[in-house]
Amino acid sequence: MRTLSLRVNGDDVExxxxxxxxxxxVLRYRLGLTGxxxxxxxxxxxxxxxxxxxxxxxxxxxxxxxxxxxxxxxxEGLMPAHLRAGGTGPDPVQAAFDKCGxxxxxxxxxxxxxxxxxxxxxxxxxxxxxIRDALAGNLCRCTGYTQIFExxxxxxxxxxxxxxxxxxxxxxRMPPEEAQARARAAAARLRAEREKRxx
Amino acid sequence: MAARDLHGPGAPxxxxxxxxxxxxxxxxxxxxxxxxxxxxxxxxxxxxxDDIALPGMLHAKTLRSPHAHAKIVSIDASRALALxxxxxxxxxxxxxxxxxxxxWTPDEHALALHKVxxxxxxxxxxxAVDEDTANAALKLIRVEYEPLRAHLDPFESLSxxxxxxxxxxxxxxxxxxxxxxxxxxxxxxxGAADVRIEDxxxxxxxxxxxxxxxxxxxxxxxxxxxxxxxxxxxTHYVQRALAxxxxxxxxxxxxxxxxxxxxFGGKSDPFSLEFCVAKLAMLTGRPVKMLWxxxxxxxxxxxxxxMHMRYRTGARKDGRITGVxxxxxxxxxxxxxxGLVTAYYAGQLLTGPYDFPSYRFDSTxxxxxxxxxxxxxxxxxxxxxxxxxxxLDQIAEKLGxxxxxxxxxxxxxxxxxxxxxxxxxxNGFKTCLDEVERASGWKERRGxxxxxxxxxVAGSMYISGxxxxxxxxxxxxxxxQIAIERSGRVTVFTGGNDIGQGxxxxxxxxxxxxxxxxxxxxxxxxxxxxxxxxxxxxxSSRVTFMVGNxxxxxxxxxxxxxxxxxxxxxxxxxxxxxxxxGRAIDLGDExxxxxxxxxxxxxxxxxxxxxxxxxxxxxxxGGDYRGGTIGASPAYSFTAHVVEVSVDEETGRIxxxxxxxxxxxxxxxxxxxxxxxxxxxxxxxxxxxxxxNHDVNRxxxxxxxxxxxxxxxxxxxxxxxxALIVESVDPEGPYGAKExxxxxxxxxxxxxxxxxxxxxxxxLKHLPFTPGKVLAALREQRAAVRAPSGGVPR
Numbered sequence: 002m003r004t005l006s007l008r009v010n011g012d013d014v015e016x017x018x019x020x021x022x023x024x025x026x027v028l029r030y031r032l033g034l035t036g037x038x039x040x041x042x043x044x045x046x047x048x049x050x051x052x053x054x055x056x057x058x059x060x061x062x063x064x065x066x067x068x069x070x071x072x073x074x075x076x077e078g079l080m081p082a083h084l085r086a087g088g089t090g091p092d093p094v095q096a097a098f099d100k101c102g103x104x105x106x107x108x109x110x111x112x113x114x115x116x117x118x119x120x121x122x123x124x125x126x127x128x129x130x131x132i133r134d135a136l137a138g139n140l141c142r143c144t145g146y147t148q149i150f151e152x153x154x155x156x157x158x159x160x161x162x163x164x165x166x167x168x169x170x171x172x173x174r175m176p177p178e179e180a181q182a183r184a185r186a187a188a189a190r191l192r193a194e195r196e197k198r199x200x
Numbered sequence: 201m202a203a204r205d206l207h208g209p210g211a212p213x214x215x216x217x218x219x220x221x222x223x224x225x226x227x228x229x230x231x232x233x234x235x236x237x238x239x240x241x242x243x244x245x246x247x248x249x250d251d252i253a254l255p256g257m258l259h260a261k262t263l264r265s266p267h268a269h270a271k272i273v274s275i276d277a278s279r280a281l282a283l284x285x286x287x288x289x290x291x292x293x294x295x296x297x298x299x300x301x302x303x304w305t306p307d308e309h310a311l312a313l314h315k316v317x318x319x320x321x322x323x324x325x326x327x328a329v330d331e332d333t334a335n336a337a338l339k340l341i342r343v344e345y346e347p348l349r350a351h352l353d354p355f356e357s358l359s360x361x362x363x364x365x366x367x368x369x370x371x372x373x374x375x376x377x378x379x380x381x382x383x384x385x386x387x388x389x390x391g392a393a394d395v396r397i398e399d400x401x402x403x404x405x406x407x408x409x410x411x412x413x414x415x416x417x418x419x420x421x422x423x424x425x426x427x428x429x430x431x432x433x434x435t436h437y438v439q440r441a442l443a444x445x446x447x448x449x450x451x452x453x454x455x456x457x458x459x460x461x462x463x464f465g466g467k468s469d470p471f472s473l474e475f476c477v478a479k480l481a482m483l484t485g486r487p488v489k490m491l492w493x494x495x496x497x498x499x500x501x502x503x504x505x506x507m508h509m510r511y512r513t514g515a516r517k518d519g520r521i522t523g524v525x526x527x528x529x530x531x532x533x534x535x536x537x538x539g540l541v542t543a544y545y546a547g548q549l550l551t552g553p554y555d556f557p558s559y560r561f562d563s564t565x566x567x568x569x570x571x572x573x574x575x576x577x578x579x580x581x582x583x584x585x586x587x588x589x590x591x592l593d594q595i596a597e598k599l600g601x602x603x604x605x606x607x608x609x610x611x612x613x614x615x616x617x618x619x620x621x622x623x624x625x626x627n628g629f630k631t632c633l634d635e636v637e638r639a640s641g642w643k644e645r646r647g648x649x650x651x652x653x654x655x656x657v658a659g660s661m662y663i664s665g666x667x668x669x670x671x672x673x674x675x676x677x678x679x680x681q682i683a684i685e686r687s688g689r690v691t692v693f694t695g696g697n698d699i700g701q702g703x704x705x706x707x708x709x710x711x712x713x714x715x716x717x718x719x720x721x722x723x724x725x726x727x728x729x730x731x732x733x734x735x736x737x738x739x740s741s742r743v744t745f746m747v748g749n750x751x752x753x754x755x756x757x758x759x760x761x762x763x764x765x766x767x768x769x770x771x772x773x774x775x776x777x778x779x780x781x782g783r784a785i786d787l788g789d790e791x792x793x794x795x796x797x798x799x800x801x802x803x804x805x806x807x808x809x810x811x812x813x814x815x816x817x818x819x820x821x822g823g824d825y826r827g828g829t830i831g832a833s834p835a836y837s838f839t840a841h842v843v844e845v846s847v848d849e850e851t852g853r854i855x856x857x858x859x860x861x862x863x864x865x866x867x868x869x870x871x872x873x874x875x876x877x878x879x880x881x882x883x884x885x886x887x888x889x890x891x892x893n894h895d896v897n898r899x900x901x902x903x904x905x906x907x908x909x910x911x912x913x914x915x916x917x918x919x920x921x922x923a924l925i926v927e928s929v930d931p932e933g934p935y936g937a938k939e940x941x942x943x944x945x946x947x948x949x950x951x952x953x954x955x956x957x958x959x960x961x962x963x964l965k966h967l968p969f970t971p972g973k974v975l976a977a978l979r980e981q982r983a984a985v986r987a988p989s990g991g992v993p994r
């Protein structure tokens with residue numbers, strides 16, 4: 002048993018736990034932060050992903066002791082942080098996942114959303130391939146990922162004040178010319194945004 | 201109330217322009233509303249089974265068999281019991297009553313009683329202060345086994361006489377179920393055909409792999425009330441099984457399904473852990489939790505049955521199929537599970553979307569000493585569909601016909617009866633074919649892409665629920681209760697299991713549309729047997745259709761009261777009052793309206809406290825023969841896929857680049873959720889074809905029970921998916937809806953095989969399509985070219 006000094010979702014906490022406990026166990030079973038999920042307990046599925054100093058870490062293969070003196074953010078911390086920063090409601094990533102149907106069973110999504118949050122924090126305007134790569138460590142068994150990509154893209158579009166491209170199912174239900182025009186317009190705005198950031 | 205009684209002139213879409221069945225005047229239906237539990241899941245607030253922690257809770261673990269087949273000679277748990285922190289150890293003798301999800305085949309025990317039948321079979325369970333102590337105690341349990349010959353090969357098991365897996369199996373070998381049905385004169389029809397193809401196909405084992413492992417928590421109260429929270433998709437059947445095995449009156453058992461982290465059929469049996477936590481809670485007087493590891497989930501399985509299939513199909517020169525003859529050997533694994541149904545579904549669900557005059561199938565499910573198979577998304581019909589759709593392509597090739605054209609040619613049509621007596625109502629299959637043909641650029645590209653790239657098509661149909669409940673009874677298959685409160689809030693009580701597909705949201709959308717409230721003002725209380733009417737659970741794609749119809753039934757009764765009360769208050773004819781989200785309006789005076797809460801208040805004043813019940817039962821369906829009701833559904837969904845693949849001829853690797861999924865879901869109650877089901881289904885099917893393999897080694901040990909070895913696709917493995925929603929508006933579905941969660945998986949797999957043929961001219965008939973099989977087929981192709989009699993590849 003050891004006493005750990007952790008900083009979780011902006012709070013300093015002291016918690017006693019067996020030496021071999023992982024960060025996931027401490028979060029779930031000591032601190033009651035059950036939003037981080039256990040899917041495999043081996044670092045394969047990514048459901049346990051939390052942010053440590055802003056980077057996605059697999060909490061199920063991280064010794065809790067290794068997270069000391071670092072800033073840990075779990076899914077429960079996103080909305081309060083957004084509110085503290087003057088926002089309203091949930092974090093834009095959470096809201097976008099909700100709006101886009103990306104949450105089916107929802108079990109992998111806390112990890113997925115934190116990976117997405119970390120991506121957007123370091124690259125506010127990623128391309129679809131960059132989104133794909135950033136989420137490759139988070140397995141989802143429900144969605145086929147399409148609505149997850151669309152959710153991240155909606156979060157990007159909203160943060161930039163750009164009209165998003167129509168989602169896949171929307172495009173099918175509107176005249177093809179309109180769908181193409183809207184997709185092209187969104188792509189052009191995002192390209193311009195990326196160029197602006199590069200220069 | 202049967203669905204056919206539901207949608208009379210009062211049906212909402214009946215109010216549109218004459219002949220326009222796609223009434224666009226809905227306020228909620230057909231719109232991409234959020235899910236009722238979306239933000240709870242997004243913020244981490246949703247409570248899943250393993251998120252439950254009760255004061256004083258113990259943790260339980262399971263001891264599993266290291267033998268594929270063995271007698272249990274003795275079990276000595278005394279050292280485990282003596283370990284500090286251990287509160288109880290149970291074995292098969294503590295729960296000797298057998299069970300099975302299908303009441304005719306109760307061949308499972310909560311813990312193995314006299315013998316074990318696969319590596320991983322549950323033998324004992326320990327409850328201790330924590331998981332570490334429980335695991336340590338497992339190591340102290342001494343089990344003496346007498347190993348028996350293990351039957352791992354289904355062909356061998358079929359005729360095995362020694363060391364039978366279930367001693368009471370009828371007939372020879374380890375046969376679990378045999379079904380043979382014949383419709384029309386198959387031999388004559390196929391004999392008279394212009395072309396015939398006979399071939400063998402193999403579908404391997406695959407498993408569901410929900411990201412949430414199975415977990416259950418039990419609590420036993422001083423009054424003798426047993427509560428079990430479980431990651432299940434069938435609360436009602438779990439409740440029944442617990443009552444039977446534990447000998448506790450069913451009214452004293454409460455089963456609750458918390459938020460569920462995916463299921464896909466993998467949580468539709470009662471499982472060992474549910475009985476164990478219940479028994480351990482009863483023995484210790486403490487709450488008990490058991491969480492299975494990922495490895496245990498692979499052994500618990502109940503996934504897709506491997507099937508060895510021989511198909512013979514005849515067709516006329518014009519492409520019309522004359523007959524289909526199928527012989528199927530189903531590798532069932534160690535227990536029956538839903539196997540009786542699987543053996544029927546393997547034959548019964550093939551008779552659409554194509555019309556053929558003769559059909560015969562002979563399917564045999566055989567026990568083997570492997571993890572038990574059961575229902576996985578597209579239960580029983582995904583494997584035959586693979587075989588048949590590849591065979592249909594072979595016929596098209598032989599006739600020189602376009603593969604989409606041959607499928608059109610055999611279109612079954614609407615309002616028809618299949619050769620095996622199934623009633624088809626709405627049928628949008630032809631539109632599905634048109635959609636994938638258009639969207640994929642089929643006409644311009646198929647057969648014209650450079651070697652190594654190709655397009656393939658396949659079609660399918662699936663049930664929207666079945667009229668065969670697993671225990672025959674005349675009671676409603678779905679029940680709903682609604683309570684209306686004067687604040688304007690509506691609470692719905694449903695036994696439907698929301699397993700992530702969004703069934704609770706569908707209930708809320710229907711209530712909002714019917715009763716004129718905002719979706720956000722509908723609370724859905726679901727899948728808690730103490731609080732809700734009976735519903736049979738989330739399987740066979742029954743929930744939208746059956747729970748939806750029950751919801752509408754309950755809503756119509758309330759709506760009539762509210763409309764009557766408001767009309768009375770306004771002193772106008774009831775036909776003038778309409779409920780729209782947030783308000784009751786007067787169609788005859790656009791200035792007159794009241795907030796919906798006021799309308800509820802007026803109705804409460806008139807009729808007292810407001811509430812209603814609704815239910816759904818299927819009409820009488822199915823052929824008039826033994827087994828004729830299995831696979832009979834009030835409505836069938838239809839699907840067509842086109843996939844685009846590239847084949848690397850040096851490495852043998854197939855990459856699926858894009859997939860167009862056209863699915864006739866009747867009506868998309870929420871197109872966003874329907875698209876999510878279509879994309880998720882197609883993705884899962886594509887992975888079965890190319891990446892996944894649930895298999896055991898020669899000892900019966902799982903070949904790779906981890907998410908690293910069992911390769912479900914990541915975001916970079918998944919192709920571009922295009923969901924093309926087709927709406928045929930079913931006459932009996934809720935607002936015309938049919939299923940969307942299982943049908944769109946089927947065509948993915950044969951479409952890949954057919955696309956590979958277009959790309960490089962080889963026919964892949966044995967799943968999974970590994971690089972090794974592709975290279976072998978390419979070598980054969982080259983050898984055939986060199987041989988004088990060989991064909992010439994494109």
